[in-house]
Amino acid sequence: MKEEILRMLCTHRGSYVSGAALATQLKVSKVAIWKHIQALRGDGYSIESRRRRGYRLIAAPDLLLPYEIGRELQTKFIGRKIFHYWEVNSTQKVAKELAMKGAEEGTLVVAETQGAGKGRRNRSWYSPKGGIYLSVIMRPEMSPSRASLMALLTGVAAAKTIREIYGLKAELKWPNDIQIGDRKIGGVLIELAAEAELVNWLIIGTGLNANIKKASLPREFRVTTTSLEEECGRKISRVNFVRKFLERIEQLYLIFKRRGEAPILEEWKNMTNTLGAWVRVEDGETIEGKAVDVDRDGALIVKLADGTTKRIVAGDVSLRRKRCGHTA
């Protein structure tokens, strides 16, 4: 209902819409309309009201509402169907449930804040207001062994979007971090259901620190993370970011389907900070070496001190750039 009212106010932006007209259109009482207007003001909308003229939208907060994202979205299928939540346990969880029920490819789940946001390996993902939390349902006809490529593809889409809109040098740390300099600004989580050789559905999850002030972060994150607001020195339009990001994902996904992994890996290599770096990888055991390449499935190839190479499929990577000069 709130959204219906907003849609009408937006349509007549600049002019007044009478409470009576809203009430008639939406088949509720004028008092009900007034209550929803109050709720919208509570959400941050600035709405003027005048006797005998009605309501007028003055300014909208930057909310990821379906009709905000959808209005100028240049995609064929991603984000054509949007589920928006003011608060949700996790967009990823909602998207998985929708996928199981048969939701179509491109369905987007987006939330203003998450109560139990998730990162890789069931780690929690701190999700205050101002961040961007979204999950997209995909149904690629591919083997589950290709899922890591979808993580790299999503990272490329995020980094390109950040570079283009804000001119910031976003970089990608294998396997799924988006960084500015040494600080994490976002992450990607891919989850899937599959048969041994065929993906049934695959969820692209992304969390991004957009309009979040460093001072508002828990102490333990302040050194290791940053946000678009901190890097730009101003609040950014989350709606605009989401639109461009979805467009990039779709574009890269269509390229991936048509031409395979090579163009995706090439773009990834151009934006990663991991290749060429001395890395430590933790995955049960710990190994150190120089990250020299990624293979066609997105696995990281690390050259150890003894000259042998190791193929890393999963793990947590930390960069040890200073030691890089000491090795080949």
Add this chain to the structure above:
Amino acid sequence: MKEEILRMLCTHRGSYVSGAALATQLKVSKVAIWKHIQALRGDGYSIESRRRRGYRLIAAPDLLLPYEIGRELQTKFIGRKIFHYWEVNSTQKVAKELAMKGAEEGTLVVAETQGAGKGRRNRSWYSPKGGIYLSVIMRPEMSPSRASLMALLTGVAAAKTIREIYGLKAELKWPNDIQIGDRKIGGVLIELAAEAELVNWLIIGTGLNANIKKASLPREFRVTTTSLEEECGRKISRVNFVRKFLERIEQLYLIFKRRGEAPILEEWKNMTNTLGAWVRVEDGETIEGKAVDVDRDGALIVKLADGTTKRIVAGDVSLRRKRCGHTA
């Protein structure tokens, strides 16, 4: 309740258990006990009843009841928890739901008959009484790219069990068929939920034509399939097969965890009918060539007529053995 009564009758096999004793033990009326005894007779149990002495189990049908399978099962974790269904839509579906709710590794779902049994790619799996339909929940710490190896492992377990108990030359057709000669006797279905690099849970599904008469099959299956009963010329003990099969799966799985894919692939290669054969693979496009190897992820390597090789991850394979002499 039926199961509790059966358990007591089995414990006192050969002698009588009074209706009063059963009623007291199970905290129901003697009439209720009598009704359950009637139901058990309906299931095929032969139970004698005598005035003043009670009930005595004469013969049990070959049902896959938890305490039948569990009684002599030599495993550490597979089949330690069993969900048995007289009829179910699909054991795979039930197992997936249990896995999502956190069921532990090794949990077995087994059914006497399935209303909507599933094969690969959502194909239906004909599931009359007398067959074996089971799903095992696994939680391997591995990449989803290794899922195909679990399919091969399960096939090896099934073929070895058939060879050992019945002396039949069971063979494996890539990727997931169990055959006797040119006829299919069973199949494997692997389904999983995962992050890009890490399996969350993985379900091993198997359907096997055990005590099914060819004449009872739909006409279209009679030429292409067979059953243990047809091949052995007598009904076999399904309970015994399931026990040995679960033991084999566990044994191979522990080897796989400890030593990797090499020993599994070696056993698979010894029992496949696909390597060395001229094959046609359908997966969107159709290719023909000689199947020469499987790689470390279980993908099939096919040598085409022009001498190039192709790596097949998914697809339907048909064998063209007669043409084999013309190639390589």
